[in-house]
Amino acid sequence: MKIVITGGCGYIGSHIARALRLQNSKNEVFVIDRERREHTLGNAAGYLHTDFASKSSLMWITELEPDVVVHCAADTMVGESVTDPAKYYWNNISKTETLMTHLKDLKRKPLVLFSSSASVYGNPVGGQAVVETDLKLPISPYGVSKHVVERMLSDYFDAYQMPSVSFRYFNAAGAGIADQIDLGQAAGASHIIARILEAKLANKTFTLNGTDYATPDGTCIRDYVHVWDIARAHLQAIDWVFNKGNYCAAAMNLGTGTGISNQQIINYVREKYGDFLVDTGPRRPGDPDRLVARADVARAIIGWTPEHSTLEQIVDSAWKWYSRV
Numbered sequence: 001m002k003i004v005i006t007g008g009c010g011y012i013g014s015h016i017a018r019a020l021r022l023q024n025s026k027n028e029v030f031v032i033d034r035e036r037r038e039h040t041l042g043n044a045a046g047y048l049h050t051d052f053a054s055k056s057s058l059m060w061i062t063e064l065e066p067d068v069v070v071h072c073a074a075d076t077m078v079g080e081s082v083t084d085p086a087k088y089y090w091n092n093i094s095k096t097e098t099l100m101t102h103l104k105d106l107k108r109k110p111l112v113l114f115s116s117s118a119s120v121y122g123n124p125v126g127g128q129a130v131v132e133t134d135l136k137l138p139i140s141p142y143g144v145s146k147h148v149v150e151r152m153l154s155d156y157f158d159a160y161q162m163p164s165v166s167f168r169y170f171n172a173a174g175a176g177i178a179d180q181i182d183l184g185q186a187a188g189a190s191h192i193i194a195r196i197l198e199a200k201l202a203n204k205t206f207t208l209n210g211t212d213y214a215t216p217d218g219t220c221i222r223d224y225v226h227v228w229d230i231a232r233a234h235l236q237a238i239d240w241v242f243n244k245g246n247y248c249a250a251a252m253n254l255g256t257g258t259g260i261s262n263q264q265i266i267n268y269v270r271e272k273y274g275d276f277l278v279d280t281g282p283r284r285p286g287d288p289d290r291l292v293a294r295a296d297v298a299r300a301i302i303g304w305t306p307e308h309s310t311l312e313q314i315v316d317s318a319w320k321w322y323s324r325v
């Protein structure tokens, strides 16, 4: 398999690159990323550090003739997308259209695996775990951008027979697995587990955003999925398409069905790693109360179930990464 990963120097993309390499040393992985993050290098056969929609990227893809393009590159901050939507419509939608239109005109159309997001569902009412057929009412420009690209991929399959799988990741967290402590998220990530562990290790105060959500302890509830489980899903989807002949445009949740509140994470870190200072701040714009997924479709179709995604597995692996010497 020849696989191009856009955003492959990012958190999730670098884990997918690693998983593909470990799965089969004959997999040839190529990364396009405008950033160069040293700790992510070494997982691919080639790197191009530029914009994924640039001429040089598109030419490189033409030359490589990939079987698969994993499209992880995007701007990813929900709050920022509310205050600067233009950035998100441009990077996440317009440039993705440039990429997809280029791919559909290639001699051999690759399978596209797209990093979509739980944010396509917006703020689901009723608090039950979301399923794929639920209404998609994104409440941030970031969520809209993921929803539009999913639709684009579905239309591109109908019209141009370009197969794709959109994975609606819920909250990716954790790092590496087992003894691999060389791969994790870059410093300064905005999600809560990263912020708690970084604050704790630096002896700084952690700010808990929002304690007045409509949840039992007042803090946001999210569905955390270990980044390694997310990476595994991409491998399983490639098998499902190429070895089992499922050429279509599919979309599926990657979640655990278990909601964990921000307060529960704080409590776990305190119990396991010791106390740290917490103060409370305002809600972040665009943050729903509770977002938890059922992943029945991923289970039924590609045979995916989370294996590394308990709170303990996630926090402990992230702790190893953040506290490495």
Ligand SMILES: NC(=O)c1ccc[n+]([C@@H]2O[C@H](COP(=O)([O-])OP(=O)(O)OC[C@H]3O[C@@H](n4cnc5c(N)ncnc54)[C@H](O)[C@@H]3O)[C@@H](O)[C@H]2O)c1
Residues within 6 Å of the ligand: 006, 007, 008, 009, 010, 011, 012, 013, 032, 033, 034, 035, 050, 051, 052, 053, 071, 072, 073, 074, 075, 076, 091, 095, 115, 116, 117, 118, 168, 169, 170, 171, 172, 173
């Ligand atoms: N982390 C999560 O919990 C989560 C949840 C749902 C969806 N996602 C999606 O998964 C994908 C990966 O997320 P991540 O957490 O690894 O983010 P990340 O920021 O670590 O990685 C994204 C990478 O894309 C690169 N990039 C962005 N725009 C680019 C461009 N125009 N050209 C080239 N490179 C570009 C960035 O440099 C970065 O390395 C994103 O599409 C994100 O929206 C992430």
